[in-house]
Amino acid sequence: xxxxxxxxxxxxxxxxxxxxxxxxxxxxxxxxxxxxxxxxxxxxxxxxxxxxxxxxxxxxxxxxxxxxxxxxxxxxxxxxxxxxxxxxxxxxxxxxxxxxxxxxxxxxxxxxxxxxxxxxxxxxxxxxxxxxxxxxxxxxxxxxxxxxxxxxxxxxxxxxxxxxxxxxxxxxxxxxxxxxxxxxxxxxxxxxxxxxxxxxxxxxxxxxxxxxxxxxxxxxxxxxxxxxxxxxxxxxxxxxxxxxxxxxxxxxxxxxxxxxxxxxxxxxxxxxxxxxxxxxxxxxxxxxxxxxxxxxxxxxxxxxxxxxxxxxxxxxxxxxxxxxxxxxxxxxxxxxxxxxxxxxxxxxxxxxxxxxxxxxxxxxxxxxxxxxxxxxxxxxxxxxxxx
Amino acid sequence: xxxxxxxxxxxxxxxxxxxxxxxxxxxxxxxxxxxxxxxxxxxxxxxxxxxxxxxxxxxxxxxxxxxxxxxxxxxxxxxxxxxxxxxxxxxxxxxxxxxxxxxxxxxxxxxxxxxxxxxxxxxxxxxxxxxxxxxxxxxxxxxxxxxxxxxxxxxxxxxxxxxxxxxxxxxxxxxxxxxxxxxxxxxxxxxxxxxxxxxxxxxxxxxxxxxxxxxxxxxxxxxxxxxxxxxxxxxxxxxxxxxxxxxxxxxxxxxxxxxxxxxxxxxxxxxxxxxxxxxxxxxxxxxxxxxxxxxxxxxxxxxxxxxxxxxxxxxxxxxxxxxxxxxxxxxxxxxxxxxxxxxxxxxxxxxxxxxxxxxxxxxxxxxxxxxxxxxxxxxxxxxxxxx
Numbered sequence: 001x002x003x004x005x006x007x008x009x010x011x012x013x014x015x016x017x018x019x020x021x022x023x024x025x026x027x028x029x030x031x032x033x034x035x036x037x038x039x040x041x042x043x044x045x046x047x048x049x050x051x052x053x054x055x056x057x058x059x060x061x062x063x064x065x066x067x068x069x070x071x072x073x074x075x076x077x078x079x080x081x082x083x084x085x086x087x088x089x090x091x092x093x094x095x096x097x098x099x100x101x102x103x104x105x106x107x108x109x110x111x112x113x114x115x116x117x118x119x120x121x122x123x124x125x126x127x128x129x130x131x132x133x134x135x136x137x138x139x140x141x142x143x144x145x146x147x148x149x150x151x152x153x154x155x156x157x158x159x160x161x162x163x164x165x166x167x168x169x170x171x172x173x174x175x176x177x178x179x180x181x182x183x184x185x186x187x188x189x190x191x192x193x194x195x196x197x198x199x200x201x202x203x204x205x206x207x208x209x210x211x212x213x214x215x216x217x218x219x220x221x222x223x224x225x226x227x228x229x230x231x232x233x234x235x236x237x238x239x240x241x242x243x244x245x246x247x248x249x250x251x252x253x254x255x256x257x258x259x260x261x262x263x264x265x266x267x268x269x270x271x272x273x274x275x276x277x278x279x280x281x282x283x284x285x286x287x288x289x290x291x292x293x294x295x296x297x298x299x300x301x302x303x304x305x306x307x308x309x310x311x312x313x314x315x316x317x318x319x320x321x322x323x324x325x326x327x328x329x330x331x332x333x334x335x336x337x338x339x340x341x342x343x344x345x346x347x348x349x350x351x352x353x354x355x356x357x358x359x360x361x362x363x364x365x366x367x368x369x370x371x372x373x374x375x376x377x378x379x380x381x382x383x384x385x386x387x
Numbered sequence: 388x389x390x391x392x393x394x395x396x397x398x399x400x401x402x403x404x405x406x407x408x409x410x411x412x413x414x415x416x417x418x419x420x421x422x423x424x425x426x427x428x429x430x431x432x433x434x435x436x437x438x439x440x441x442x443x444x445x446x447x448x449x450x451x452x453x454x455x456x457x458x459x460x461x462x463x464x465x466x467x468x469x470x471x472x473x474x475x476x477x478x479x480x481x482x483x484x485x486x487x488x489x490x491x492x493x494x495x496x497x498x499x500x501x502x503x504x505x506x507x508x509x510x511x512x513x514x515x516x517x518x519x520x521x522x523x524x525x526x527x528x529x530x531x532x533x534x535x536x537x538x539x540x541x542x543x544x545x546x547x548x549x550x551x552x553x554x555x556x557x558x559x560x561x562x563x564x565x566x567x568x569x570x571x572x573x574x575x576x577x578x579x580x581x582x583x584x585x586x587x588x589x590x591x592x593x594x595x596x597x598x599x600x601x602x603x604x605x606x607x608x609x610x611x612x613x614x615x616x617x618x619x620x621x622x623x624x625x626x627x628x629x630x631x632x633x634x635x636x637x638x639x640x641x642x643x644x645x646x647x648x649x650x651x652x653x654x655x656x657x658x659x660x661x662x663x664x665x666x667x668x669x670x671x672x673x674x675x676x677x678x679x680x681x682x683x684x685x686x687x688x689x690x691x692x693x694x695x696x697x698x699x700x701x702x703x704x705x706x707x708x709x710x711x712x713x714x715x716x717x718x719x720x721x722x723x724x725x726x727x728x729x730x731x732x733x734x735x736x737x738x739x740x741x742x743x744x745x746x747x748x749x750x751x752x753x754x755x756x757x758x759x760x761x762x763x764x765x766x767x768x769x770x771x772x773x774x
Contacts, residue, residue: 021521055442059524061516062471065633065762069519075649077628078763079477080469084449090466094481101488129448132456134408137446241464246452262462375452376465 001100003223005233006382008037009345014214014333015116015183022054022114023063025215027070029338030110033217034071037106038230041071044219045104047078050091050111051337053126057118067110076104084130084371085286087111088216088340089241089378095220096239105222111341112215123211127336130372135247144208144287146373148200150254151289154307155202157255162202164307166193168288169206171316172324176331178356181342183333184210207288212333216341218348234351237271237364238381240264244374257374260297264368264379268299271381273364275299278381280350280359281321282343283368285328291315294368295323298379317357325350325357340369340378351384363387388487390610392620393769395424396732401601401720402503402570409441409501410450412602414457416725417497420604421458424493425617428458431606432491434465437478437498438724440513444505454497463491471517472673474498475603475727476628476756476765482607483626492609498728499602510598514723517759522634531595531674533760535587537641538676541694542589544642549589551694553580555675556593558703559711563718565743568729570720571597594675599720603728605735621738624751625657625768631761644761647684651755651766655686658768660751662686665768667737667746668708669730670755672715678702681755682710685766704744712737712744727756727765738771750774 010032012025026049034041049064060066064078081090088111095109115123124142131137155161169188176185188206196205226233244259245251251258268275281300285291292306300321301309309315315323326332326346329339347365349355355362363384370377397419399412413436421428436451447453451465468477475498482496502510511529518524542548556575563572575593583592613620631646632638638645655662668687672678679693687708688696696702702710713719713733716726734752736742742749750771757764 023521052448053442055440055513055516056446058520059443059512059516060520061439061469062519062633062759062762064470065630065759066519068630069633069637069762073630075629075631075646077477077480078470078630079481079628082448082467082469083451083465090464093464094466097488097490101484101490103484103488125446126442129442129446132410132449132453133445133447134410241466242462243452243455243460243465244462246449246456250456259462372449372452375449375456 002102004096004099004236005221005223005226006218006348007039007221007229007233008033008219008231009348010036011181011216011342011345012214013181014212014335017213022058022060022112023066023070025213026067026110026112029215029217030067030071030108033219036231037219038228039106039219039221041073043106044073044108045076046095046098046107047073047076048091048094048109049080050087050340051080051113052082052084052087053129056126058114083376085336086340086369086371086376086378087337089369092341092344093239093241093378096236099220099222105225107220108217109341110217111338113335113337114213115211116213132246144200144203146248147287147289148203151202154255154289158304158307160307162194164311165207165288166190167310168291169193169330172285172328172330175325175357176327179327179332182327182331183212185327185331203287209286209329209334212335214333214335214338216338216345218341218344232352234348234382235385237383238267240266241378243376246372246375248373255293256297257370259374259377260294260370263377264298267379267381278364278366279362280325281323281366282326282346283323284370285324285330286334291323298368317359322359325355325359343367343369347382351382389489391483391486391623392608392610392613393605393735394426394608394616394620395420395606395618396735398568398603398729398732399601400568401599401722404600409445409447409499410453410457412600413454413497413499416602416604417454417458417495420606423618424606425615426493426606426608428460430493431460431495432463433482433485433494434460434463435478435481435496436467437474437727438467438500439469439471439474440516443513445501470763471758472723473727473756473758473763473765474724479728479731480626480628480765483623486607486609492612494607495604496728497604498725500722500724501600502598503600519633531587531590533635534674534676535590538589541642541676545691545694547694549581551698552594552675553577554697555678556580556717559672559715559717562712562744563714566714566719569714569718570599572714572718590674596673596716596721599722601720601722601725603725603732605728605731619739621735621769622772624770625654627653628765630763633759633762635760638761642680643684644757646761646764647681647757650764651685654766654768665751665753666749667712668710668753669713669733670710671757672711672717673721678710685755704746709746712742712746730754730756734769738769
C-alpha cells in the first residue's frame with residue numbers, strides 16, 4: 001500500500017441552507033478542497049461521494065456524477081457510497097484506497113446531505129431507512145429510542161446518569177460555539193439541558209444532534225506529490241471499515257457497538273500506535289450517550305469510566321483525551337452523508353495547528369463514523385507528517 | 388493487479404416477486420453464488436451491493452450490511468454503491484478491485500431492486516432520481532422521453548425506423564422466451580409491436596423494458612484459489628467504470644453516450660483484444676433504440692450500421708455479433724440495481740457453455756451497464772480460462 005496524504009479540505013457550514021440544492025453544497029465544499037490542494041483538477045482520478053438519503057428527501061440520486069460534472073472532472077469513475085450515517089467515512093476510505101492501491105495518484109471524497117427543507121415526519125421516515133425495517137421497524141423504535149435504551153442500560157450498569165450526559169452536551173455545545181462551521185454551539189447550564197423537552201427517556205432535546213444540511217470534501221494524493229501541494233498535508237495512517245449487526249437483537253450488548261471495537265483495533269494495528277497516543281478524537285456523538293459508549297469502544301477510555309471522564313472534564317480540549325473539539329454531531333450538526341468527511345476536515349485543521357479549538361501540539365487524530373444500529377463503521381487515524 | 392476469477396453466480400428470476408423484501412431477494416441470489424463457488428463464506432473479505440432506489444421505493448437502506456448479516460459474513464467492509472442503472476456494474480467492479488489490488492482473496496458483489504409493489508407514479512418519480520433534476524427535471528422529460536428523442540434523431544440521421552426497432556424487440560423477446568430467468572419473453576410479430584400503446588414517439592410499449600424485481604450475485608476469487616473452486620470459473624479480463632454528463636444538454640450527440648465509448652476503449656485495451664473477438668454481448672437495452680446506439684458506442688458495429696445489423700438478424704444468437712442472448716433488459720427485465728450483475732451471470736453461463744441460448748464456442752463476453760442519461764457506465768470483459 002502506498003502512503004496517502006490529505007492534500008486539501010473544504011466544507012460548507014453545517015446547518016440550514018434554505019433552498020440550496022445538495023449538489024450546490026457538495027460543489028462548494030469540493031471546489032474549496034481542490035483549490036486548497038493546489039492540484040489541477042484534471043489529475044483527479046477517482047471520486048467518491050458519501051450520501052445517505054438524498055433519494056427520499058430530495059429526489060436526486062447520481063450525485064457522484066453530478067458533482068464530477070459540476071467540477072469539470074475527466075471521465076473518471078464516480079461512485080456514490082452508502083452506509084447510513086457512516087456514508088462519509090466510507091467515501092473517504094474508498095478515495096484513500098484508490099490511491100493506496102495505485103489505481104490513481106489523486107482522488108476526492110465528498111460528503112453531502114440536505115435535510116432541513118423536509119418536514120419532521122419525512123426526516124424521521126428517511127432516517128429509519130438505516131434500520132432493519134423487517135426486524136426492528138415494526139417495533140416502532142426510532143434512533144432516539146434506541147439510544148435512550150442504551151443510555152438507561154449504561155446508566156444502570158455503571159451508576160451514572162443525567163450529570164454525565166449533560167457534561168457531554170455542555171462540552172460539545174461549548175466547543176461548537178467557537179467553531180465557525182457549527183450549527184448549534186451554545187453555552188448551556190445543566191438546568192437548561194434538564195429543562196429541555198424529553199425526547200426518549202432519559203434523553204432530552206440537547207442530548208440529540210440536530211437536523212442539518214451541509215457538505216465536506218477532501219482531496220487525497222499519493223505521498224510522491226508532496227512537493228506540489230500548496231496546503232500543509234497530513235498523512236492517513238489508517239483507514240478501516242467494518243460492519244456490525246443491522247438488527248437491534250443482533251447486538252449482545254447495547255452499551256457497545258462491535259463494529260467500532262473491531263475497526264478501532266484494526267486501525268491502531270495498522271497505524272502502529274497505542275490509543276493513548278491519540279491527541280484528539282472526532283467521534284460519532286449522534287446522542288450524548290453515543291459519545292460515552294464510542295470512547296470506550298475505541299479503546300480510548302477504560303470500559304465503564306467514560307461517563308466519569310466526561311463529568312470530570314477530562315475530554316475537553318485541554319483534557320487528557322480531547323473528544324469532539326469541533327463540537328461533534330451534537331453542536332456542529334449531522335448532515336448525515338457529510339459527517340464522516342467533516343470529521344476529517346476538523347482533524348486535518350488540528351494537525352495543522354489551525355483549529356479554532358486547537359489541541360496543543362496535536363500529532364495524531366482519530367475519526368469515528370458509525371451508521372444505523374452499528375451496521376457500518378469507519379475509523380481513520382491521521383498523523384502530522386513529522387509525528 | 389492480480390488475476391481475478393468469477394467463482395460462483397446466483398440469481399433470482401427477474402419479474403414480479405410480490406411481497407418478498409429486497410433483502411430476501413438479495414440473500415437468495417448471494418446464497419446461491421456462494422454455494423456454487425464451493426468457498427467457505429468466512430473467507431469473503433468484502434461485499435459490495437448495487438442498488439438504486441430502495442430508499443424511495445422500499446424505505447430500506449443499509450442493504451449491504453443487511454445482506455452480510457443475513458449471510459453470516461464476518462465483520463468485513465460492506466458497501467452499497469449507486470450510479471443509477473449502472474449500480475450493479477459498479478458493485479461488480481469494486482468487488483473485482485478488492486481482489487485485483489490485493490485487499491482480499493474472495494469478495495462478493497450483489498445487485499438488487501424491488502419495484503413492482505409501487506404504483507406507476509412512484510416508480511416514475513424514483514427513476515427520475517437518475518436525472519439532473521435542477522437542469523432537466525423541470526422540463527418534464529422522463530427516460531422514455533429521452534430515448535424517444537434519441538430514436539427520432541437516430542432514425543432521421545441514418546434513415547431507419549420502426550422495422551429496425553421492432554427487429555431488436557423481436558430478437559430480445561424471443562431470446563427471453565428461452566431464458567428461465569426472464570420476465571417477459573415472447574414471440575412477437577411486427578404488427579403486434581406496432582399495435583402496442585405508444586409511450587414516447589416513436590417508442591411503443593414493447594420498445595421499453597418492464598418494471599422488475601430481482602437480485603443477482605457473483606463471488607469473485609483470486610486466481611490462486613482456482614483449484615478450490617467447485618464451479619467452472621471464468622476470468623475477468625477487464626472491468627472499467629467511467630462517467631458522462633448527467634445533463635441532457637451536456638451530450639453533444641444523443642445518438643452516442645461518451646461514457647460508453649470511453650469505457651469500451653479502456654476495456655479492450657486492458658483485455659488486449661479487438662471488438663471483433665467478442666463472442667457475445669450483454670448490453671444495456673433499456674429501450675430498443677439503446678441497443679442500437681450502445682452496440683456502436685462499444686465499437687462492436689460500425690457507426691450508423693447497427694440498425695441494419697438488427698434488421699438483418701446479425702445480432703441474433705447465431706449471428707455475426709450476438710447481442711443480449713439473455714433477452715436483455717427488454718425481455719429479461721430491469722431490476723435496476725441487479726441488472727449489471729445479472730449481465731455477468733448470463734455471460735458466465737455462456738463462457739461455461741451452459742446458457743439456454745448458447746453462443747457456439749463462446750470465449751469472450753462483454754457486459755455493458757449504463758446509468759441515467761449516460762452519467763455512469765461500466766464495461767466488463769470476461770474470458771474463458773483457455774481463451
